[in-house]
Amino acid sequence: MSELTLTVMRLGFLAVLWLFVIVAVQVIRSDLFGTRVTQRAGRAQPRQAPQQAAQQAPQRDRGRRASRGAPTKLVITEGSLTGTTVSLQGQTITLGRAHDSTIVLDDDYASSRHARIYPDQSGRWIVEDLGSTNGTYLDRTRLTTPQPLAPGTPIRIGKTVIELRK
Amino acid sequence: MSSSTHTSTISSGSLPSRRNTELLMLIFAVAIPIFAYINVGLAKEGTVPAGVFGYAAGLGCLAAVAHLVVRKFAPYADPLMLPLATLLNGMGLVLMWRLDLEPSLGSTKAAPTQLMWSTLGLALFVAVLVFLKDHRVLQRYTYISMMVALVLLIMPIVPGIGHSVYGARIWIQIPGVGTLQPGEFAKIVIAIFFAGYLMVKRDALALASRRFMGLYLPRGRDLGPILVIWAMSLMILVFETDLGTSLLFFGLFVIMLYVATERTSWIVFGLTLAIVGAVVVGSFEPHVHSRVEDWLDPMKTVRETGNADQPAQAMWAFGSGGVLGSGLGQGFSRLIGFAAKSDYIFATIGEELGLAGSMAIILVYGLLVQRGIRTALAARDPFGKLLAVGLAGALGLQVFVVIGGVTGLIPLTGQALPFIAQGGSSVIANWALVAILLRISDTARRPAPAPAPSPDAEMTQVVRTS
Numbered sequence: 001m002s003e004l005t006l007t008v009m010r011l012g013f014l015a016v017l018w019l020f021v022i023v024a025v026q027v028i029r030s031d032l033f034g035t036r037v038t039q040r041a042g043r044a045q046p047r048q049a050p051q052q053a054a055q056q057a058p059q060r061d062r063g064r065r066a067s068r069g070a071p072t073k074l075v076i077t078e079g080s081l082t083g084t085t086v087s088l089q090g091q092t093i094t095l096g097r098a099h100d101s102t103i104v105l106d107d108d109y110a111s112s113r114h115a116r117i118y119p120d121q122s123g124r125w126i127v128e129d130l131g132s133t134n135g136t137y138l139d140r141t142r143l144t145t146p147q148p149l150a151p152g153t154p155i156r157i158g159k160t161v162i163e164l165r166k
Numbered sequence: 167m168s169s170s171t172h173t174s175t176i177s178s179g180s181l182p183s184r185r186n187t188e189l190l191m192l193i194f195a196v197a198i199p200i201f202a203y204i205n206v207g208l209a210k211e212g213t214v215p216a217g218v219f220g221y222a223a224g225l226g227c228l229a230a231v232a233h234l235v236v237r238k239f240a241p242y243a244d245p246l247m248l249p250l251a252t253l254l255n256g257m258g259l260v261l262m263w264r265l266d267l268e269p270s271l272g273s274t275k276a277a278p279t280q281l282m283w284s285t286l287g288l289a290l291f292v293a294v295l296v297f298l299k300d301h302r303v304l305q306r307y308t309y310i311s312m313m314v315a316l317v318l319l320i321m322p323i324v325p326g327i328g329h330s331v332y333g334a335r336i337w338i339q340i341p342g343v344g345t346l347q348p349g350e351f352a353k354i355v356i357a358i359f360f361a362g363y364l365m366v367k368r369d370a371l372a373l374a375s376r377r378f379m380g381l382y383l384p385r386g387r388d389l390g391p392i393l394v395i396w397a398m399s400l401m402i403l404v405f406e407t408d409l410g411t412s413l414l415f416f417g418l419f420v421i422m423l424y425v426a427t428e429r430t431s432w433i434v435f436g437l438t439l440a441i442v443g444a445v446v447v448g449s450f451e452p453h454v455h456s457r458v459e460d461w462l463d464p465m466k467t468v469r470e471t472g473n474a475d476q477p478a479q480a481m482w483a484f485g486s487g488g489v490l491g492s493g494l495g496q497g498f499s500r501l502i503g504f505a506a507k508s509d510y511i512f513a514t515i516g517e518e519l520g521l522a523g524s525m526a527i528i529l530v531y532g533l534l535v536q537r538g539i540r541t542a543l544a545a546r547d548p549f550g551k552l553l554a555v556g557l558a559g560a561l562g563l564q565v566f567v568v569i570g571g572v573t574g575l576i577p578l579t580g581q582a583l584p585f586i587a588q589g590g591s592s593v594i595a596n597w598a599l600v601a602i603l604l605r606i607s608d609t610a611r612r613p614a615p616a617p618a619p620s621p622d623a624e625m626t627q628v629v630r631t632s
Contacts, residue, residue, distance in 0.1 A: 009205045010493035014519065016201060017526040020194055020253065024246055024533055027187055028540070075373070083369035 070123060071151045071164040079160030080106050088125070088164075092118040095157060096130070109134045109158025117149065125149045125164060134158060184245040185237050191249035196222070196229050199256030202494055206264045209495030221263075224281065225256050228288050239295045240608035244541060247607070250534045251585060251600045255284055255593065257527070258586035260494075261514055265507050268500035276507050276588050283590035287597035294601035301606045305549045308362025315356040318348035319398070323405050349402075349411040350582070350595035353418070353564075354602070357556035360419060364426040365548045372427035395419045400443045407453040409444070410567050410579030414560060416440050421559040422552055425542075448577075461577035476502055480510050480572055483517040491520025507588040509580065512572045528569065531584070535562040538603050544610040554606045557599050 074086045074093060086093060086103060093102040096114040105114065111132040120126050128146035129136040136143045137156040149155070151164040200222045207215030229252050236243055263277040298304075304311075322328040327338045337345040364371070395416065402412045420436030423429075448458045459466070464477035474482070479502045486492065497517035502510045516524045538558025545551045564581055571578035582592035 006209055006493055006496070009208065010491065010496075013198075013201060013205055013494065014490065014522045014526070016198055017519070017523060020198060021526050021529045021533070023194065024191065024250065024530075027184075027191065027246055028533075028537070083373055085373075 071125060071166055073165050074103075074117065075163050075165045076103070077154070077161045077163055079158070081160065085165075088119075090119055092116055095162070096132075103162075105157060105160055107158040107160050110160070114157055115143075115155070117155075120148075127155055132157075185233075185241060188236070188245040188248060189233060191246065192229050192233055192252060195249040195253035196225050196256060198253055199225060199260050202257060202260040203263070205493070206260060206267075206495040209493060210264075210267050221259075225252075225259070228252075228285060232288055232291060235292045235295055236604060240604050242611040242613075243604040243608040244537050244611070247534060247537050247600055247604055250530055250537070251597070253530060254527075254534075254585035255287075258511075258593075259284065261511055261586065262507060262588060264495055265499070265511075265514065267495075270500045271504070271506060279590070280588055280593070283593045284597075286590070287594040290594055291597040291601040294598055295605060298602070298605050301550055301553060301602060301609060302547060304358050304553070305362050305365070308359055311355045311359040311362070315352045315359060316398075318352035318355065319402060319411075321348050347582075347589065347591035349408070350591040351598075352411075353414060353560050354557065354595060354599055356415060357418060357422070357553060357560055360422045361549050361552035361556055364422055364552055368426040371423070371432075372429055396439050396443065400447065404447060404451060407451060408580055409454055409457065409577065410564075410571075410581035413440070413444075413567055413579065414563050414581070416443075417563045418556060418560050421563075422556045425555045426552060454577075457577045457579070461574065464574060474501075476505060476510060477574065477578065479503070480513040481574060483513040484573065487517035487520045487524075489521045491516075491518050491523055494518050508582060509568070509578065509587070510572055511587045512569050512583055515586075516573075527586075528565070531562070531565045534600075535559075535565075537607070541603055541607040541610055545606055546610060550606045550609065554603060557603055561596070561599060
């Protein structure tokens with residue numbers, strides 16, 4: 001076999017091997033661009049178009065970066081769900097016995113939509129009682145208005161105690 | 167309640183099943199080894215080899231059967247895993263055949279045996295996809311898997327069935343069939359155990375800890391299991407003198423522990439324990455010690471005796487390959503000697519395909535691992551997530567241990583390069599591993615059924631709007 005043919009085959013083979021790798025990477029591009037962010041809400045929301053979702057994603061990222069050093073998760077320290085954590089990513093966390101709550105409380109003293117925890121414009125986390133029957137307690141005081149929430153302060157709902165952690 | 171709409175989940179859009187993409191990639195993946203086969207034939211004998219149609223038909227048939235089974239039994243599975251595995255297996259067969267053409271490596275032909283093992287591996291792949299309808303079934307067998315894994319690991323030490331080859335006791339002898347490496351299968355089984363165990367225990371491991379010097383120290387009773395696994399992997403190392411398997415097991419446990427608990431301290435712990443164990447065993451156990459010596463100074467025997475042994479030959483193979491390689495069939499990897507088809511097969515790739523080809527092969531492994539981790543991200547159940555991470559991690563670790571050993575990054579260990587190196591157990595076990603990953607990815611990518619209407623939600627709405 002002539003030297004030329006072998007050289008061509010040698011380089012050709014490497015090219016084909018790399019072509020395979022590149023095509024394979026093209027196939028998994030859908031991991032990045034074919035995803036859709038759906039909103040889970042109390043009520044059925046119209047599904048967002050992918051473009052809108054793509055616009056939202058960077059905004060959320062920015063919000064997270066701005067609040068470095070801020071609490072990163074919500075930890076349940078007492079009650080039947082002890083040990084559960086919810087990572088905070090700028091989303092509102094709803095607590096209650098309703099099935100669509102972020103944290104579904106299996107607690108006789110909790111209302112179906114009991115309380116919510118959400119970030120305000122400056123990135124502080126606010127806890128708000130949603131007109132529950134038995135009340136939400138921040139440390140020892142019953143909530144009447146939305147209150148800012150400091151890391152480590154226990155929120156008590158029935159038998160469940162929740163804290164913000166860094 | 168409009169502000170509560172920020173709660174979001176990320177899902178893949180309306181997922182097409184992507185079986186046709188898989189078919190195209192599969193055709194590509196079969197074509198590349200055939201090209202390699204023709205290339206070797208032209209370089210070694212000057213003609214297109216006579217067996218090319220048989221080889222093409224064989225590989226094509228195997229791939230077609232696998233594809234049809236995936237189409238039927240796992241229609242939403244990942245489109246890339248099967249083509250990637252097929253490419254690696256096909257390249258392995260070509261390299262076997264290419265090294266069979268070297269008379270100095272002995273007259274036993276490895277390629278036909280390897281083809282038989284690949285067929286068996288694909289049969290197991292098909293069986294897993296057909297009979298394992300849901301990977302969550304495996305969760306029920308958490309503790310049985312632990313026992314099975316222990317038995318598989320201990321088997322090579324048991325006198326009578328254990329079988330020692332070149333100083334490593336990792337084979338068992340089955341009369342009439344040949345030898346088998348139970349460690350390869352134990353890898354999958356232990357991943358099932360870790361996934362089931364950590365799924366239950368992860369909260370205790372993650373939360374119950376004290377902070378000390380910036381690290382979260384786990385409680386003593388939670389440390390128990392990791393110490394047991396550590397002791398177990400050291401026992402393997404001492405009694406079977408198999409550095410690779412013990413590294414694989416311990417690494418797998420640390421990876422899965424980290425994924426389950428999100429605690430960096432586990433990685434620090436794991437690495438410390440692994441290094442301490444490896445250093446202690448490496449200095450006292452003679453077989454492992456000689457491997458470490460070879461690794462620290464591969465050229466020692468060349469200086470002292472003038473003859474190069476395997477580590478030195480492997481280094482020279484990589485060096486003479488350069489960037490673009492010598493071309494398939496034109497290298498001198500026969501000089502490596504008896505382990506050229508098994509432990510040192512990557513040196514042949516390095517010499518004949520060069521840096522460019524080795525990188526492509528490593529990337530193919532990387533993509534396979536990436537698909538596994540992507541499957542873990544997409545999986546909805548924690549057991550599936552952990553299992554997918556574990557299996558992908560096992561594959562990645564094994565590739566690292568083998569390629570790292572051959573290229574001189576870490577001491578060489580007796581592990582087989584998945585899908586490529588000679589060895590039946592390895593090929594069969596890895597096909598089963600890919601089948602389980604495909605099953606998890608099928609479950610993960612399958613469109614979710616519409617949620618059942620909840621009577622509660624409607625009542626709540628009435629209250630809210632009033």
